[in-house]
Amino acid sequence: MSATATSASNKVDNGVNVEALLGARAALTEAPEAARFKWRATCSWVNGTHSRSTVQSFFGLGAEQSHKTEFRYDADHPEVFASEDNGATPVEYVLVGLASCLTAGVAAVAQNRGIQLRSVKATLEAGMDIQGILGIDSDVRNGFDGIKVVFDIDADASKEDIAALVAQSQRRSAVFDIVTNPTNVAVEVR
């Protein structure tokens, strides 16, 4: 990072500790083993389509780690699916994951580029033809047929710089990668 970029980023505060992130990047370049993380979730069936997932432990930096507290997520389906609507649908959690990942990325990249954010709002919409999951038409896939993300960003930057922020956020986003590229999934029963 050049001296000018550092002084520019000191003036802005998006609440992102870029120095710590850049320090971690430098440290992990030297110790790539420590960069191997494992993310975990558990999910228990409650009733009907209602389930409750919890997230707390993860592995990284060569050791077991833990969130400060256990986070819990109820998932269900809405009443039009003849369900009780005790929580968001699983596919909405995918949108939540994508939106929050891209938004966090926008904040981090903006901090690194010395751009002060005033507000960032992402609005997502994903199309899905439920003939797939209902098994009506085998030519229709189960998942989304596309996802549209619209960002409204108020920041001290030009339109082009804001577009570049959003582009770089996608380039470095784990969830964007997960939803745009294939991933091997192994499901077992014990």
Next chain:
Amino acid sequence: MIDAAPRRRPLTGTVDVVVIGAGHAGLAMSRCLSERSIDHVVLERGEIANSWRHERWDSLRLLTPNWQSRLPGYRYAGADPDGYMTMPEVVGFIDQYARIVSAPVRTGTAVTSVSAADDGYRVVTDHGQWRCRAVVIASGAHNIPAVPSLGAALPRSLQTLTTKEYRNPGQLDDRGALVVGASATGLQLADEIQRSGRQVTLAVGEHIRMPRVYRGLDIQWWLDAIGILDERYDEVDDIVRARRVPSPQLIGTPQRSTLDLNTLTERGVEIAGRLVGVSDGKAQFSGSLRNHCAMADLKQGRLLETIDAWAGQNGKRDEIAAPERFAPTRVEDTPRLSLDLTSGRIGTVIWATGFRPDYGWLHVPALDRKGSLRHAGGIVDVRGLYVLGLNFMRRRKSSFLHGAEDDVHDLSTHLAMYLRDSAKAVSRAPRKVDLTKDHHLGHAANAVAAVAASDWQLGQDGQMN
């Protein structure tokens, strides 16, 4: 001179420096070493300019205009400064350079091993051995096609070609082709294969978009003028990333035309995202195409703004055409995410996915965990070892033909000091001197004299007539 060289020198011997590779970079280094009277030999596995001669497709022309083609003491002086050399012309250019600089080249001599020996190196070839104090690796960055591992999952019924093997569309059957990679190479091959009447699908990841001509001047003129080509490895924020940037989407044609994804779309090429998997005979493409195109458009826009700002400050405003902005890359609403490779529609997959250097013969601890040479601007972090011609090695232009000039000047200066200082260290510690090695001191004396005499010599870059 070249023909006489094998009779002048033994097949096996001792020199101060072994240069591996008689391409433009190795020959440029040879010229600088000769100027400093540093005893050296250039070992070449094949012929002079071997890769240009044997490992390029038929229609390829340089991506840089003729006026930019230069090597130390030598530059293009033909009648078409704005044109782009064909491969036979590049070979002729380099061949003539080898003759003019009287490079001590041994052709047909493949290096099989470089290892440390005493205070220098042992270089083993398929035609004898050399001992030397320093080695310059000028064998290029385009040795082994970098085919992604997912290539192993392709249906065996398909023909696959790397860009090292591809020559022209006549090698393909009449069916369609999947071209993987959107650098200059991928776009050029997609274009000519589509024009040959075969339907091309192009897999596009991160790429660099540039117009061939901007405001009436070649984009390379602008890149040179605004200083981008001279940017040094120690001036950029993230050199590792900068070295991975793919080559800009350019083509050299007599029409000086621009070749970008929009051009290809107009010609009927189907644009898909990065190839990310092959499963059940189907190619899978990333859903990230839109972002990759948006990034390339933004980067091109920034480059043009930089150029316009430079032109405004440097009095170029009146002499040149008005600023232009180009249409954003058109991306279909729903780009293809998969392609059935078993349907019979596709006959060939072409890997335009780049190359990596081959260091299989380098038995010196100089590679990092990813197999790349550890070096600072071409000075490898093992004493007496140097490299040339890698992407953004010392400057952004390092991998270009005209980029060798500044690099070999810097590195031959460093190399001469290394030879002198290591010889001094030996003379200051006489108890360590092995009398069987006293010939090194003689060479070192030559090197000191050469350095002292070199200041005026290096300024005399005569033009080729």
